[in-house]
Amino acid sequence: MVMVSEHAVNEKGHLLIGGIDSLELAKTYETPLFVYDLSLIRARARAFLDTFKQENVVAQVAYASKAFSSVAMYQVIEQEGLSLDVVSAGELYTAIKAGYPAERIHFHGNNKSVEELILAMEHKIGCIVVDNFYEIELLKQLTVKLNQKVKVLLRVTPGVEAHTHDYITTGQQDSKFGFDLMNGQADKAFQQVYKDEFIELLGLHCHIGSQIFETIGFKVAAEKLITKMIEWENTFNYACTVLNLGGGFGIKYTEQDTPLEPSIYVKEMVIAVKDLVSKANLDMPEIWIEPGRSLVGDAGTSLYTIGSEKEVPEIRNYLAVDGGMSDNIRPALYGAEYSAAIANKMGELKEVEYTIAGKCCESGDKLIEHITLPKASPGDILAVFCTGAYGYAMASNYNRIAKPAVVFVENGRHQLAVKRETLEDLVRLDLPFTLEKGRG
Template sequence: TSGLPMKKVHMHGNNKTDEELKMCLDYEIGSIVIDNEEEIGRLSKICKEKNKKVKVMMRINIGIDAHTHEYIKTSKHSSKFGESIFDDRITEIIEKIVKDENMEFLGFHCHIGSQIFDTKAFHEGIESMVKETKKISEALGIYIPEINLGGGFGVYYTEKDTAIDVEQFMKSMIEHLERSLEAEKMKLEKVSIEPGRSIVANAGSTLYTVGGTKTTYGGVKYIFIDGGMTDNIRPALYQAEYEAIVANKANETAEDVVTIAGKCCESGDLIIKNGKLANAETGDLILVATTGAYGYSMSNNYNKAPRPAVVFVKDRKSALSIKKESFEDLVRNDVLIDL
């Protein structure tokens, strides 16, 4: 095991399986963030079967349309996540948790989306969370000790991005929270955030080897790499953009306009489209920055491609963290049958 205290673990998800919920109770994690009304009943049943109590929060959808890609907005009225604060039954739903003897209700969780640079959206989220907490608290006559404001703080990927200064922004969030609590005459015991990619994205890069190049009849110059949407699906999934360099030619001028393409049988298997690089040739190394957050964690075996290795580097020393998959690994779970 990792050795991390289980009380610091919190379980999210819009469709947790019974097996996952049972595992949460067995490991006695810190809390489960309930996503929807149906989950309340399933979790209660499992608690009774195991004769265990659990601390829970409720994910609520506060209806803020943050300025980010459509696929990573998580707080629109049509979002699959959480229960809407605009639903007439929201108080009734929370009351189910409060009255359940197997659950201890801690408070509310929200998350408005990912890769957000609009700080105003986070401030609006704070106001909505505080007001909703007070409303439910008064309606049910209970004290609600916690709120979790989620995350989504944007980081630098390309020159189009101006990363949020997390230290400065945290100060403004705290000030805004204090003003909101004062306006509503409320007190909280605990306020949490989930910084996510903002603390790990720029810590990681992906290193590819150039297998070949090709300039098409249509004028597109391709750089072919030994990876692609199998180790970084974000460009194909929601047009995420990155910057790269030819690592072994880092001091050369980046003048070639190229498209970096992967190995998969998909025209959309692109890592960078129309980016500028130094002249890249077979055998050169391409380094794509800012893959520490959603890189390996979203990797896959599409087209039966093995996942790459993960190497940690510090103070000129390196250590293998995850081994490169082999073709044998890909068929490890296959079962020989004779019908």
């Protein structure tokens, strides 16, 4: 085995993923195919957890499972001792089917339905992250009706805008999420729940954005939330026991990305929180964080089979693959960038610039706009790196394209985690037309 541009390559010049020839995976499971190297996920999870332990801080690291959720993925995450962040009945039900410990499940979302809240309460999950006044009223009604207590965090918008893409910022004031710290909404929400006999308020939650490469935003958010905690303790004699600073830790999609190690994010947050609570003479709260992309993003690789090529003289060469925006909509949605390689030509000279096009009937279906690769041929396998977050999770059946399979690999072993959809799956929920033919 040798390394080519940070990627393991065997004696055949083929890309290795988790010690397995990527061409073997493509042949066994067909393409398009999502491949997750579990060793990378486990290492990242342990890096977050171990740093909190080294800093002697009580913490929960919750996997933000919107990045990628499945029964098998939840079971791997549970093996590593993480908590779980879900945002829908579907994610919660998947966690239940995976046997996830309910006390380590946190339920997010800006428009939770009555049915979703009941499902969460029936399974006695660990925490509901309350997002708005409507949800407070629903919880008040349901807790009384079911005679059941719930633990909650209040999600607040601290007015911190991370350096990230406009579509994925969530901590600034103009947000659909949470109670605003600046205009009194958070105080009003606090007063509605902190003495409720069925609602146990644990503390505050915020999320300042995604794909963040620095720690200053987390420090500023911590300061704003702890300032509010101090105010509530002085005014109402209420002590927050949990401070959730969310997630958004970045990964390296391309050479231009410069993420920090998990330990650095954690250490900097812990130092800031310890300093702030010490100065205020507060008890140290539990610190909760919610990594998603940073746990699974760079552990995932998409494998495609290359098909047609179209040269537009003096403009570009299109290289088409058997997937596209149906399994990775991020480039079309907000211009996300990726790196890639031809998995069976890892050692060959990169001499042709291509635009990687998908097979959907959309001109905007381009996975990568400009990339230099070895001369490609039909049947070659293209590997697109760092697709483990928001690839399969955001996949669709646009153009009635079936969703890919998902495979887990680890130390030379592999297993199917999600089956490939079949053509029959695509029509499984369809019903025939039965109305009488209309009369003109």
